[in-house]
Amino acid sequence: MLIDVVPTAKHIGDYDLTAKTAVVFDILRATSTITTALANGCLGVFPVLSVEEARSLAADPKQKIPSANPDVMMLAGERGGQKIPFFPHGNSPLEYTAEVVAGNYLVLTTSNGTRAINGSVRASYVYIGSLLNIRATAVAATGKNKDIVLVCAGTADKFSLEDTLAAGFVIKELLHLKPALSDLATAALHLAHHYSREPVKAFLDSRHGQKLIRLGLQEDINWCARLNVYDFTSRFKNGRIEIDK
Amino acid sequence: MLIDVVPTAKHIGDYDLTAKTAVVFDILRATSTITTALANGCLGVFPVLSVEEARSLAADPKQKIPSANPDVMMLAGERGGQKIPFFPHGNSPLEYTAEVVAGNYLVLTTSNGTRAINGSVRASYVYIGSLLNIRATAVAATGKNKDIVLVCAGTADKFSLEDTLAAGFVIKELLHLKPALSDLATAALHLAHHYSREPVKAFLDSRHGQKLIRLGLQEDINWCARLNVYDFTSRFKNGRIEIDK
Numbered sequence: 001m002l003i004d005v006v007p008t009a010k011h012i013g014d015y016d017l018t019a020k021t022a023v024v025f026d027i028l029r030a031t032s033t034i035t036t037a038l039a040n041g042c043l044g045v046f047p048v049l050s051v052e053e054a055r056s057l058a059a060d061p062k063q064k065i066p067s068a069n070p071d072v073m074m075l076a077g078e079r080g081g082q083k084i085p086f087f088p089h090g091n092s093p094l095e096y097t098a099e100v101v102a103g104n105y106l107v108l109t110t111s112n113g114t115r116a117i118n119g120s121v122r123a124s125y126v127y128i129g130s131l132l133n134i135r136a137t138a139v140a141a142t143g144k145n146k147d148i149v150l151v152c153a154g155t156a157d158k159f160s161l162e163d164t165l166a167a168g169f170v171i172k173e174l175l176h177l178k179p180a181l182s183d184l185a186t187a188a189l190h191l192a193h194h195y196s197r198e199p200v201k202a203f204l205d206s207r208h209g210q211k212l213i214r215l216g217l218q219e220d221i222n223w224c225a226r227l228n229v230y231d232f233t234s235r236f237k238n239g240r241i242e243i244d245k
Numbered sequence: 246m247l248i249d250v251v252p253t254a255k256h257i258g259d260y261d262l263t264a265k266t267a268v269v270f271d272i273l274r275a276t277s278t279i280t281t282a283l284a285n286g287c288l289g290v291f292p293v294l295s296v297e298e299a300r301s302l303a304a305d306p307k308q309k310i311p312s313a314n315p316d317v318m319m320l321a322g323e324r325g326g327q328k329i330p331f332f333p334h335g336n337s338p339l340e341y342t343a344e345v346v347a348g349n350y351l352v353l354t355t356s357n358g359t360r361a362i363n364g365s366v367r368a369s370y371v372y373i374g375s376l377l378n379i380r381a382t383a384v385a386a387t388g389k390n391k392d393i394v395l396v397c398a399g400t401a402d403k404f405s406l407e408d409t410l411a412a413g414f415v416i417k418e419l420l421h422l423k424p425a426l427s428d429l430a431t432a433a434l435h436l437a438h439h440y441s442r443e444p445v446k447a448f449l450d451s452r453h454g455q456k457l458i459r460l461g462l463q464e465d466i467n468w469c470a471r472l473n474v475y476d477f478t479s480r481f482k483n484g485r486i487e488i489d490k
Binding site for chain 2: 007014155157158159160161164182183184186187190191194205206207208
């Protein structure tokens with residue numbers, strides 16, 4: 001088994017995802033938020049690229065869910081770490097409590113994460129990764145018996161420490177399978193070893209983590225830094241993310 | 246002072262090098278070979294992009310050195326780790342003993358390294374980095390009092406462990422200056438800490454290092470993995486690399 005790491009959403013096209021299993025990470029915060037919403041009873045998440053597409057789907061959810069009552073589609077997103085003007089919901093995992101999200105769907109557009117998810121569709125299977133369920137995700141991803149591509153969303157089209165760290169945690173879980181590692185996979189594994197006791201330190205070392213702290217979002221960071229809180233996995237399939245059953 | 250790391254020659258255009266000091270690494274092997282040749286008395290290295298350009302300059306060195314005797318321009322290069330057909334010299338540092346190279350110039354074209362060097366010309370200063378003179382290079386680079394961009398050549402347009410490690414060794418030397426680090430710079434620093442005692446292990450962990458071993462070039466790897474063998478630095482200026490005086 002070969003494990004490779006894509007450094008950013010922008011560079012997905014440079015990698016061959018065909019017949020592989022992908023795991024997508026935008027740890028701060030899109031994929032952590034998606035995982036949290038699903039854990040709290042959200043029925044599915046539609047990750048879309050543009051603000052316009054998000055608005056259109058929220059206004060007319062029957063495009064995707066024929067039976068839906070319009071009230072069940074919640075409009076959410078961010079650009080540059082901040083809520084989109086006139087969007088009722090942002091990209092904080094803390095917003096998506098069971099009271100808010102259970103029984104509803106989310107349409108979400110974010111700066112990097114939703115691009116990375118949609119860019120990974122050429123893979124045979126696309127898992128949504130987060131530290132919150134990293135072990136379950138690693139185990140499920142290998143269960144497909146394909147090469148694995150760990151897709152980091154990155155920050156502003158550059159390498160991000162927190163996403164690469166998450167990739168490293170997947171690799172760390174799979175070392176017993178003796179996978180062949182690309183150079184970036186090897187570097188990611190070293191990050192996972194270095195930050196294994198306190199992943200939150202990587203977030204504090206990262207430029208995007210530092211930005212979120214300046215925006216007053218330290219609690220989001222603490223939330224996203226917890227390892228293996230959940231046992232479920234989720235997959236992106238036919239345009240929506242749902243818990244993998 | 247800000248330190249950033251460019252992951253590959255292909256991505257230099259995504260980074261602002263203006264008014265910065267660049268250090269370029271193609272550790273296996275172009276920049277290690279250039280450093281070795283200069284240490285052994287080579288008068289200057291012309292890094293060029295194409296085989297045709299290399300041939301043309303070797304045939305008519307007066308294009309660059311008006312006073313030159315044609316015999317002093319040595320033609321060298323590789324593609325995919327192997328010598329270019331009909332080129333008298335390759336990209337092994339071990340070829341460039343004082344007997345071979347002293348008093349001569351080299352025109353060199355390689356898969357990634359010469360692209361990275363030529364791609365860095367927008368920087369105010371362009372140093373040629375290698376583990377062989379990493380401390381001297383780090384000290385000289387900071388002496389220019391500018392932000393620093395560490396340009397990794399990469400392998401096949403992807404992240405390379407050995408070049409990023411070299412970037413990390415520069416950062417490790419400059420920590421007392423408390424630089425601000427990009428995320429990739431932070432990751433590079435972790436690699437330098439991890440491999441500080443045995444840099445050669447990183448080469449054995451890297452895909453390109455493994456390829457060179459398959460090609461029978463283990464001795465090249467051992468040569469390039471030695472830290473701080475030389476005290477001089479070299480710079481790329483006006484199309485040629487010379488020892489910095």
